Amino acid sequence: MNRGSIDSVPSGPDSGRFPADQGFDNLPPSSTKPRFLDRPVVRRASTALERRLLQWFLSACGNPEIQVVLWDGRALACSRELPVGNILIHDPVTLRRLLADTEIAFGDAFTDGTLEIQGPLVEVLMEICRALRNAPMGGLFGRILNVARRWRSHSVAASRKNIHHHYDIGNAFYEMWLDERMQYTCAYFAEPGMTLEAAQLGKLDHVCRKLQLKPGETVVEAGCGWGGLALHMAERYGVSVRAFNLSHEQVAYARKRADAVGLSRRVEFVEDDYRNVSGKYDAFVSVGMLEHVGLENYPELGRVIDRSLTPSGRGLIHSIGRNAPQPFDPWTDARIFPGAYAPSLREMLTVLEPFRFSVLDVENLRLHYARTLEHWLERFERSTDKVAHMFDESFVRMWRLYLAASIATFKIGGLQLFQVVFTRESNNHVPWTRSHLYRDEVLS
C-alpha cells in the first residue's frame, strides 16, 4: 500500500499501469502535449503544496484507484499496482479550478482538454463515481445540493428554454448516432446482443403492449421527441395520437415524417407544454419527459393525467430514476440538461398517488440503458470528425464525457430506468398476468 506517495510516472508504453489493450493511448504524459490542444506545455514543476492539496483532495473523493499525473510528469500513485487509468492535469490553473469547484471544473477541463483521461474511459469514470459514493463528504454535499436544486424554475417559459438548450442543437447531429427511429431514450433489449435498431423497436412495442392499445383508441403523449413512438402507435396499433413537445426542431421533424408516411391525419404533433393538454384519451404515455418536469410540478402532471384519462384509461411513465433522492451532478445540470432531475421511484409516485391511480407494473431497465448508451457512444465515436466539423473538438469531448459518464452511472447503479404502468382505481379490465408482454420473446 503506497497510497499518497508521490512517484514520477514510469515512461514508455509498457509501463503497465493500466491494461494496454483498451485501445486508448498509453503514452507517458510527461512527454506528450495534450491531444486536441494547441497550447504551450507548462514548464514549471509542481510544488509540494500543490501535490499535498491534491492528495488531500483525492482522499476527500474516496481515493479512487486512479493515478493522477501532473503537468511535470509527477504522479500521485494509488494503492493498486494497476490503477484503472490515469488522469492527466495539464496545467496549474486546471488543478486550482479542480480543487475549488470540482464538479463543474472536472467536466469543463475534460471539455477544453486541459484534463485528459488515459485508459478505458467508462471504467475510469465508474471508479471515480464508486469512490465518490463512499466518500466522507459525498452524502452531505448531495443533500445540500438536492435542496438547492428543487428551486430551479420549471415554469412553462423556463421549461421551453431548458428543452431548447439540449434538443434544438440540430437534428442532423442526433441523426449521426441515434437509430433510424430517432429514439433518444432507453431501448429494450430482449436479448443483450441485439442491434440498437431492433432494441429501439422492441422498446416501442414493449410500451404499446404495456398500454394495451386497441385499434380506434386515442392516445396523448407528453414529450414526444422526434415522434417515433407516436408514429409507431398509429401505424402498428391503429390508434390516433396527439403528441406534445416543446422542442421546435423536433416537432418540425416529426411532422415531416408523419407526412412522409401518410399518418398526419391520425397523428397530431403539438408544439406546446404538457400542462396545456386538453381532451380525453384512452391512454397517456410519456417516455423520457419526467426528467424535465421538476419535482414541484409532479402534482400538476398528475392533474393533467387525471383530467385526460377516460374511466378505463391506462398510463405509462418511462423515466430515468434513482434508488434514493439525489440531484444530477452540477456539471450535467449546467452544461447538458439544465433543470433536469431523475426522481426516486417514491418521488415518481407523487405524480399518481394523489389521484388514487392504481400502479399495475413497475419495471427497472437500468442495464438496458447502459447498453443503449454503449451503442450511442460507439456510433458517436465513429462520427467524431463530422461532429467536430459541425461544432468543434470541445463539443466532441463534452459529449464523449456525457455519454461515457452516463454509461458509468447506470452500470454502478447511480441511475435507474423505471417504466411505471397505471390505470384508474376502478378499472378491472386489466390483463390477468404480464405474460402477453413476453409471448414473442419466449418463443423466439
Next chain:
Amino acid sequence: MNRGSIDSVPSGPDSGRFPADQGFDNLPPSSTKPRFLDRPVVRRASTALERRLLQWFLSACGNPEIQVVLWDGRALACSRELPVGNILIHDPVTLRRLLADTEIAFGDAFTDGTLEIQGPLVEVLMEICRALRNAPMGGLFGRILNVARRWRSHSVAASRKNIHHHYDIGNAFYEMWLDERMQYTCAYFAEPGMTLEAAQLGKLDHVCRKLQLKPGETVVEAGCGWGGLALHMAERYGVSVRAFNLSHEQVAYARKRADAVGLSRRVEFVEDDYRNVSGKYDAFVSVGMLEHVGLENYPELGRVIDRSLTPSGRGLIHSIGRNAPQPFDPWTDARIFPGAYAPSLREMLTVLEPFRFSVLDVENLRLHYARTLEHWLERFERSTDKVAHMFDESFVRMWRLYLAASIATFKIGGLQLFQVVFTRESNNHVPWTRSHLYRDEVLS
C-alpha cells in the same frame, strides 16, 4: 327517482327488488325472524324520527343503491328499481348503534345477527364501499383515522399479541378452507379458471423465480405462516431457509411438516420477531407480513434487510396495499386484524429507499386476491357447520363478512396486492428481462 321516500317492502318471493337467482334467501323480511337468531321479534313500529335519521345517515354514506328495511317492515327505498340488495335492521337498538358508531356497529350487528343482508353479499358490500368512497364525509374521517391509527403500538410484545389474535385461533379452522399448502396469502392464477391448489403453487413458484433462487443459497423469511413457502423453496429450489414467525401454533405446525417431509435439516423455523433476524442470506422474502409491521417500523425492517443481505442478495416483499394512504376500517382493526395496515406503494418504498435498494420489479395482483378470496369464501361456506360447532354461529357470520368484504374491497380497487422485488444498488447479476417468469405460462 324516489330516493328517500319511505315504502313498505313488497311481500312475497317474487317482489323482484333484487335479482332472485343469486342463491340467497329472498324472503320478505317483515315476515321472517332473523336467521341464526333465537330472540323475540320487536313488535313496536319504527318512528318518523328513526326513519328520518336513517335517511340522513344513508345520504352521508353516499346513498348506496341498497334498500334498508326496518324491523316493522318499513323500508327506505333507493333510486334504483332493482336495488343491489336489502339490509335488514332487526331492532331499534341496532339502528341506534349504527347511527352512533357505524363502522364498528355494522360488522358487530352482522356478526350477532341483528343486521342481515339479503341479496348477493359481495355485490351489496361492493355497492356500500363504492358509495362510501364518494361520500361527502368519507375523506375527512379517513384522514383523521389515519393519523390516529399510526400510533397503535407495534412493539415486539404488542406484535406478538396482535398476531396471536388472528393466527392462533386453531390450525384446524384454517385447514377447513385453505389449500393443502396452507397459503393464507394471495394466490397467482396464471389462468383465472385454475384451481386454488394450482394457483397457490403458482404463487410459490412466481415468488421463487422472482428471487432467482439457486441451489445451495440461503434464504431468510420474515413471517412464514404455516411454512409452505419455506418448505417449497427448500424442496424445489435446493436452498436453506431460516423462517421467522410470532405465531406459536403456526410454527409448531410448520416444524411438524418439515419433519414429515424430511426437510428439518434445511429449513429452520424460528418463533421470533423479524427484528431479531441475524446472519447473512442470499435472499430475503416476506409474504403477507408487512401488513402487521406498522408504518413506524418500516425503517427498522429496512435495517434488518440491509444487515441480512449479501452484496448480491435479492429481496421480495409481498403485501396488501393501497393506491393512497388509508387505514383499515375500524371493524377490521378491532375484530379481525388488530394493528394491521395496508400501505400505499409509496409508503412501502420507505422500507427500501433509505438503504438505496434498487427496485427491479413491482407487480400488482389485485384481482388475483379477489379470486383467491372467492375460493376461500366458497370453501368456508361449505364448512360452516363444522366452524359453528368449533366456535359458534356468530363466528361464522363474522368470518363470512370479513371474507366477503375483502372480496368487495379488492374488486372495487380499495385494496391492492403489491409484490416488490429489489436488490442491492451495485448488483448487476439481475435477469436481463422478466421473460423467465412466464416461460411455462406462455407455452402451456
